[in-house]
Amino acid sequence: MANRLVGRAVPRKEGGDKVTGKARYIDDLTFPGMLYGATVRSPCARGRIKGIHFEGGIPWDGFTIVTATDIPGKNCIVLLSDDHPGLAQRVVNHPEEPIVLLAHPDKYLLEEARRSVRLEIESLPAVFTIEESLARKEIIWGRDNIFKSIRVEKGNVDEAWAQADFIVEGEYRTGAQEQLYIEPNGMIAVANPQEGVTVWGSMQCPYYVHKALVCLFGLPESKVRVIQVETGGGFGGKEEYPSMIAGHAALLAWKSGKPVKLIYDRAEDMAATTKRHPSRTRHRTAVSKEGKLLAMEIEFVIDGGAYMTLSPVVLSRGTIHAAGPYHCPNIRIQSRAVATNAPPHGAFRGFGAPQSTFALERHLNKVARVVGLSPEELRRRNFIREGQSTATGQVIREKVDMAGLMERAFELSRYYAKTQRFAEENRGRRDKKGIGFACFLHGAGFTGSGEKYLASVVGVEATPAGRARILAASTEIGQGANTILCQIAAEALGLEYDQIEMASPDTGVVPNSGPTVASRTCMIIGKLVESACLAVKQTLVGSGLLKPDYSPEEFFRACAAYTQKCGPLKAFSQYQPPPEIHWDEEKYRGDAYSAYAWAVYVAEVTVDSLTYEVHVDDFVAVQEVGKVINPVLGGGQIEGGVAQAIGYALFENVVWQEGRMVNSQMTNYIIPTAADVPRIRTYFDEVPYAHGPAGAKGLGELPMDGTAPAIVNAIEDALGIGLDQIPVLPEHLVELLEVSRV
Amino acid sequence: MCDERHKVNVTCRVNGREYTLCVFPLMRLLDVLREELRLTGTKEGCGEGECGACSVLIDGELVNSCLVPALQVNGAEITTIEGIADGDRLHTVQEAFIEAGGAQCGICTPGMILAAVSLLGRMPEPSEEDMRAGLAGNLCRCTGYMKIFEAVARVCQKTGTKVNA
Amino acid sequence: MRSCLPDYELVAPANLREALALMAGEPGAWKPFAGGTDLMVLLEAGKLPHKRFLSLWHLRELKGIEVSPTAVTLGALTTYTEVLRHPVLQQEFPCLCQGARETGGVATQNRGTLGGNIANASPAADSPPALLVYDAELELVSATGSRWVPYRGFHSSYKQMDLRPNELIARIRLPRVGRPRRHYYRKVGTRKAQAISKVVFAGVAEVEGGVVRDVRIALGSVAPTVLRCAKTEAVLRGHPTVESTVAAAQAALAGEIAPIDDFRSTAKYRRRVSLNLLAVFLQSCLGTVEQGPGPEPWYGA
Structure with missing residues (x-):
């Protein structure tokens, strides 16, 4: 049967509310008797807290004041470890670390009060760079400043060097990047010892917040409830830090006995919350004169900031993606996530893969030059094919055609013609044009055994009003989760799109279907929605209330009859890994992801020789992501990701001073405007994936991975200068061009 | 009627309806809309006129409502996202x-x-x-x-x- | 909002005379407040040092653009939108229009004013370099009278200007020049739109037979104030725009500007780009810059 709803551009579920201003985000809500909350933060990177002084001129009696000693449970925001305090008590480990919380009904007075808390801190020597951390200039975390080390071994790298015709080395760096969702973080909490804790807020992962609150308050799970409200963008930035904000709002509510709203302003959001991990990647590659990759030795290091948060899993994804969509018999990857005295770095679309992909796709251009092949020919000779294995030894069983994707991308961008034309025209032209590309992959879902341990659950129920409702903790953050999950359900149940609704992501109502991250919502949650729908159908058919070939009216009549006879009609489905998936966490061997999206992106740039500004003139994004559930939303994901990665490549520069972001304003942290993006041309190749809903895989993070290296490869084509770090700012180009002119 | 210290009366029309408010003169139009009138469709993204999430029309011209003090909309006609549709019919x-x-x-x-x-x-x-x-x-x-x-x-x-x- | 709103006053005088009387009564106590696009940002950040403000936005006396045979006179409250839409300004003062067009987005252009921009005294301002090359004059008014001063020299040092505590900027006058001139304006920002400048370059020149008869050059973001570059102009005046002249002009400009490193850019970048833009401006005076593949930019100094 042809798809009725999957593959169609049905309108976004909550689109009407969003275009009319009716959609309610956290800052749009008020509660009777509500107080406003504020956070007093560390002025220095590392030190001992000697005293907290509440200075004169403020009616302190009217304030709710919370410090670490007020925390009823354990003083940590638990995630992978318990090293991250909710409020610093004796020491601070990064600038902007929260120390004191204040609440008051008058938000103007609250601001005065925030400024009147004087923190007495004896500062300690601190560590600010990957190099300082690796050199153990100071030990600031654990025994050796290392959150996590990973070693991947395939074949025998040590023996391969002798056979190499060429050995090519390179070092590549990427900077921090702010997610810059346009809606700043915020939470409202109601909390007291009798009823427990309830929070509403902007977030990606209600059950992460739930887990953190259970620990922070020492409450049973049933006494904590977390409700996601309309969320104005996340990009990973609302994966882990909302747990901190929810904890703070709840602590103030607990102590004051009143609802507390805690909304960050932009400066606080940028300076205090997580950013993409800065990275350093070193490549050493053995290659034959025919351009075959013989061995790859990769050292990948990311700066995790002051606490562990998600760094080990970011490192894991970055490590697994470090060897890209290529086949190489001998691979060694050694990677480490290290501590520095900066606010913890965290989840951001791509999650480690953009960093290691940038390094590889730049490095392969260098390898091609050394070998004397074109960048495309070198890649063509090494693309991974069905039956070959990745760095972790995962044998690719799906159909994959990287060479085909590349040819399609080249056709659409007129790559060959332009390469030639630009080379000729640049000689007589002041502004230099260039074209470049990157080839990459992105694994959908959690890495390794992650999905197995999450064991996500999704429910589908019949509502009394004659609708089918999806019960999932997946959050709509702009990416279109609500819409595609409803499309999948409507398709599976044979109903209309309008007859499906999403339950509000409320931990009191929906089961734990895991976090909304890792390009997993469509592929993993979508599949669970599909199977829960089939279970509902089977229940009705099996009970004799529905014949297999039914109309929507008959379906809902059967639901009503069932409900009357047997009680609520509800079915749950829990994640089961596809049968052939095996992962060895110890050795880092096996099937790292159940499916990958594959892509080739081509960027065309102009470099202004007067101002050294780079403008992206054209962008072609070709990818294979399985079945595309909704082409408008899918296209929007790719275009948005490309734009965000244009920022990563060319504009977005976090300026650090002793661990603090000093350009924490939108005026000074530069993201692309409508005038800065080229036409982004998106093409999907759809090869249905057997274990995805209607054949779909994941696509949300993919565009973040390959865009920056495509752009920097294009700059190399334009200028003849290889660049090894992003962002590529005009200030860097002026230095490089000056050197090259001499 | 508006005697709180430093507060002033401001009269303006918002989405066709006239309001007289007693507010601090430097209160941002954004806050006037969101807090005084509960028109929360206008959003705050940066508070410094950079992101445009708070854009509204004053006398037909686009402005960032986070950069307009309440006093300066006295006598003005303001249109917000809530005033764009014609009843239930979307613009x-x-x-x-x-x-x-x-x-x-x-x-x-x-x-x-x-x-x-x-x-x-x-x-x-x-x-x-x-x-x-x-x-x-x-x-x-x-x-x-x-x-x-x-x-x-x-x-x-x-x-x-x-x-x- | 990081300011305590109850601490601030903003009053709306009925007319200009009343505004000036208030300012005369307590000199320095009342700060003028025009479209708010700069001051409201400081208020939000909790960095607005003054507490009492005079709202000028509604004062008709400070609005409007008048064209006479010898000058165009703009009220201090003229917005960027009004500047960039004005046909005579487009025709005769295109650098000013381009500066206005590149200031913020449409919303800022609708609200930001030329007078406010001058009084804000940012060295990175987009329009003031254009005002400098067009020999703008400012009318400063107080309760006791008015005076006209050249805009050139108005900013004495970083954020300092020749404006008494009881004075307001009332009007900006641009003398009209009947002769054909070449105009060049380039803002180099952190991105293509809605950016703060890293370098602003404005230049006008009268060129006859390949010789620079007269020239005016001004830059932003390369010194504590926006800067009219008199020494560079002197090197060029009366000389042909040949390579040696360009190199001499670049050397003069390098000595005149004093860019710094900050979190938006580097001194080195600003210096190099300034010299490149000067070279291109001079090329444009010969009419060679716009079309086709041009020569490599000069990198003098």
């Missing part, structure tokens, strides 16, 4: 944003729609460059702007005008 720009996928997370959407309405009011047939310039003050982190341009182009098609590439 063509709103319809186009839904159809083209111009709204994702939705937080920039009210401001973006007002910027688009303002652009189309000045230029019924905007070129791509006009669109880029006209919307450059409204930052979107989700869409990469393509579907927003498409939405504006759709409006032109619907109203019979064309977009010059």
Whole structure:
């Protein structure tokens, strides 16, 4: 049967509310008797807290004041470890670390009060760079400043060097990047010892917040409830830090006995919350004169900031993606996530893969030059094919055609013609044009055994009003989760799109279907929605209330009859890994992801020789992501990701001073405007994936991975200068061009 | 009637309805709308006139409501996202944003729609460059702007005008 | 909002005379407040040092653009939008229009004013370099009278200007020049739109037979104030725009500007780009810059 709803551009579920201003985000809500909350933060990177002084001129009696000693449970925001305090008590480990919380009904007075808390801190020597951390200039975390080390071994790298015709080395760096969702973080909490804790807020992962609150308050799970409200963008930035904000709002509510709203302003959001991990990647590659990759030795290091948060899993994804969509018999990857005295770095679309992909796709251009092949020919000779294995030894069983994707991308961008034309025209032209590309992959879902341990659950129920409702903790953050999950359900149940609704992501109502991250919502949650729908159908058919070939009216009549006879009609489905998936966490061997999206992106740039500004003139994004559930939303994901990665490549520069972001304003942290993006041309190749809903895989993070290296490869084509770090700012180009002119 | 220290009376029309408010004169129009009038469709993204999420029309001209003090809207006519539709009938720009996928997370959407309405009011047939310039003050982190341009182009098609590439 | 709103006052005088009387009564106590696009940002950040403000936005006396045979006179409250839409300004003062067009987005252009921009005294301002090359004059008014001063020299040092505590900027006058001139304006920002400048370059020149008869050059973001570059102009005046002249002009400009490193850019970048833009401006005076593949930019100094 042809798809009725999957593959169609049905309108976004909550689109009407969003275009009319009716959609309610956290800052749009008020509660009777509500107080406003504020956070007093560390002025220095590392030190001992000697005293907290509440200075004169403020009616302190009217304030709710919370410090670490007020925390009823354990003083940590638990995630992978318990090293991250909710409020610093004796020491601070990064600038902007929260120390004191204040609440008051008058938000103007609250601001005065925030400024009147004087923190007495004896500062300690601190560590600010990957190099300082690796050199153990100071030990600031654990025994050796290392959150996590990973070693991947395939074949025998040590023996391969002798056979190499060429050995090519390179070092590549990427900077921090702010997610810059346009809606700043915020939470409202109601909390007291009798009823427990309830929070509403902007977030990606209600059950992460739930887990953190259970620990922070020492409450049973049933006494904590977390409700996601309309969320104005996340990009990973609302994966882990909302747990901190929810904890703070709840602590103030607990102590004051009143609802507390805690909304960050932009400066606080940028300076205090997580950013993409800065990275350093070193490549050493053995290659034959025919351009075959013989061995790859990769050292990948990311700066995790002051606490562990998600760094080990970011490192894991970055490590697994470090060897890209290529086949190489001998691979060694050694990677480490290290501590520095900066606010913890965290989840951001791509999650480690953009960093290691940038390094590889730049490095392969260098390898091609050394070998004397074109960048495309070198890649063509090494693309991974069905039956070959990745760095972790995962044998690719799906159909994959990287060479085909590349040819399609080249056709659409007129790559060959332009390469030639630009080379000729640049000689007589002041502004230099260039074209470049990157080839990459992105694994959908959690890495390794992650999905197995999450064991996500999704429910589908019949509502009394004659609708089918999806019960999932997946959050709509702009990416279109609500819409595609409803499309999948409507398709599976044979109903209309309008007859499906999403339950509000409320931990009191929906089961734990895991976090909304890792390009997993469509592929993993979508599949669970599909199977829960089939279970509902089977229940009705099996009970004799529905014949297999039914109309929507008959379906809902059967639901009503069932409900009357047997009680609520509800079915749950829990994640089961596809049968052939095996992962060895110890050795880092096996099937790292159940499916990958594959892509080739081509960027065309102009470099202004007067101002050294780079403008992206054209962008072609070709990818294979399985079945595309909704082409408008899918296209929007790719275009948005490309734009965000244009920022990563060319504009977005976090300026650090002793661990603090000093350009924490939108005026000074530069993201692309409508005038800065080229036409982004998106093409999907759809090869249905057997274990995805209607054949779909994941696509949300993919565009973040390959865009920056495509752009920097294009700059190399334009200028003849290889660049090894992003962002590529005009200030860097002026230095490089000056050197090259001499 | 407005005797709290430093507060002043401000009278203005918002979405066709007249209000007289007793507010601090430097209160941001954004807060007047959101807190005094509970019109929360206007959003705050940065508070420094950079992102455009708080865009509204004052006397038909696009402004960032976070940069306009309450006192300066005395006597003004203000249009917010809540005043764009004609009752239950969506404005063509709103319809186009839904159809083209111009709204994702939705937080920039009210401001973006007002910027688009303002652009189309000045230029019924905007070129791509006009669109880029006209919307450059409204930052979107989700869409990469393509579907927003498409939405504006759709409006032109619907109203019979064309977009010059 | 990081300011305590109850601490601030903003009053709206009925007319200009009343505004000036208030300022005369307590000199320095009342700060003028025009479109708010700069001051409201400081208020939000909790960095607005003054507490009492005079709202000028509604004062008709400070609005409007008048064109006479010898000058165009703009009220201090003229917005960027009004500047960039004005046909005579477009025709005769295109650098000013381009500066206005590149200031913020449409919303800022609708609200930001030329007078406010001058009084904000940012060295990175987009329009003031254009005002400098067009020999703008400012009318400063107080309760006791008015005076006209050249805009050139108005900013004495960083954020300092020749404006008494009881004075307001009322009007900006641009003398009209009947002769054909070449105009060049380039803002180099952190991105294509809605950016703060890293370098602003404005230049006008009268060129006859390949010789620079007269020239005016001004830059932003390369010194504590926006800067009219008199020494560079002197090197060029009366000389042909040949390579040696360009190199001499670049050397003069390098000595005149004093860019710094900050979190938006580097001194080195600003210096190099300034010299490149000067070279291109001079090339444009010969009419060679716009079309086709041009020569490599000069990198003098």
